[in-house]
Amino acid sequence: MLQVNKRGAEAKGSDAAIVADRLRRVYTKRGRLFSRPGVTVAVDEVSFSVPRGTIFGLLGPNGAGKTTTIKMLSTLLIPTSGTATVGGYDVVRDERLVRRQLGVVLGGERGLYGYLTGWDNLVYFGNLYGMTSGCIRRRAVEVLELVGLEERAHERVEGYSRGMKQRLHLAKALLHDPPILVLDEPTIGLDPAAAVDLRAAIAALVPERTVLLTTHDMHEADQLCREIAIIDRGKIVAQGSPAELKRRAEGERRIVVATREPLSHRDGAVEARLRDLSIARSFDRATTPDGGTELTVRCGDAASALDVTLAVLREQGVSVSEVRVIEPTLEDVFLSVSGRSLG
Numbered sequence: 001m002l003q004v005n006k007r008g009a010e011a012k013g014s015d016a017a018i019v020a021d022r023l024r025r026v027y028t029k030r031g032r033l034f035s036r037p038g039v040t041v042a043v044d045e046v047s048f049s050v051p052r053g054t055i056f057g058l059l060g061p062n063g064a065g066k067t068t069t070i071k072m073l074s075t076l077l078i079p080t081s082g083t084a085t086v087g088g089y090d091v092v093r094d095e096r097l098v099r100r101q102l103g104v105v106l107g108g109e110r111g112l113y114g115y116l117t118g119w120d121n122l123v124y125f126g127n128l129y130g131m132t133s134g135c136i137r138r139r140a141v142e143v144l145e146l147v148g149l150e151e152r153a154h155e156r157v158e159g160y161s162r163g164m165k166q167r168l169h170l171a172k173a174l175l176h177d178p179p180i181l182v183l184d185e186p187t188i189g190l191d192p193a194a195a196v197d198l199r200a201a202i203a204a205l206v207p208e209r210t211v212l213l214t215t216h217d218m219h220e221a222d223q224l225c226r227e228i229a230i231i232d233r234g235k236i237v238a239q240g241s242p243a244e245l246k247r248r249a250e251g252e253r254r255i256v257v258a259t260r261e262p263l264s265h266r267d268g269a270v271e272a273r274l275r276d277l278s279i280a281r282s283f284d285r286a287t288t289p290d291g292g293t294e295l296t297v298r299c300g301d302a303a304s305a306l307d308v309t310l311a312v313l314r315e316q317g318v319s320v321s322e323v324r325v326i327e328p329t330l331e332d333v334f335l336s337v338s339g340r341s342l343g
Helices: 002-013 066-073 095-101 118-128 133-146 162-174 192-203 218-224 242-248 269-276 302-315 330-338
Strands: 016-029 038-051 055-059 081-086 102-105 180-184 210-215 227-232 235-240 253-259 282-287 293-299 320-326
Touching: 016 066, 016 210, 038 055, 038 066, 038 081, 038 210, 038 227, 038 235, 055 066, 055 218, 066 081, 066 180, 066 210, 095 102, 102 162, 118 133, 118 162, 133 162, 162 180, 162 192, 192 218, 210 218, 218 330, 227 242, 227 330, 235 242, 235 330, 242 330, 253 302, 269 302, 293 302, 302 320
Parallel strands: 055 210, 055 227, 102 180, 180 210
Antiparallel strands: 016 038, 016 081, 227 235, 253 293, 253 320, 282 293
């Protein structure tokens, strides 16, 4: 008991709410009729730490290992190897203490009782948490207001939209006032308006709480997360802030210049001049609706490439109607480190 308390005390002084150290999870398939035995490595030595009071994202395609990772951190799966701590407590040795630190929202609509009202669902789960009646009532009012369900609290959950159910899931996870939230693709399947509402509720959780968020939605990760780990085939392939990750995808910066007249009659003179100046990595051409040309230049330094491209076009006597600069996205980052898209 003294050791557990000591670990908890050390966690309070630590900057990391969650620490994963070389987590690995292997599934063994037993051979049956028409199948062969085999081994599947779902998570392969994943390491990261989540600073307190921040939103940390695990970004990757379906089947990348995101859900398996958070199930290990939530004590729902035992790691095959490696270690992890949540709030300073070991996820294997201190299972009960870890669960007291956590509020968990797993993907899907399970975990709510449709024939009960939203309020009654919270009362039920509050009793399971061991909360007193007065504490349940107080916290239920607070979390329903936080997720914007106070006016629908006494309606049956079976009549809720999917977005409302997801917000009730979040309210349930917050009911016992945990310092750490683990959210597994919380906006999956929601319509755009419902997703915006839920993201706003998640953003409001920090800095009072720490959030570990899994998603394959690039916009969501870019909008919410201070730091992101990109996971693919069970391994972390890149990690950093959204801005840092996008800076690494230098070859994906693009400038798009629309001209008033077609460039085809110049036999590639513009592209040839830009290649001579070592500005561009590649080019694409498309004809605009008004008969001009849209020239896309892929480059490392967008500012320099834009200056030189406009100068070369002036040299060639070409008039420009529109200019756009397209910065790399997290999709570009994933493509550059994994060789495939997030879809």
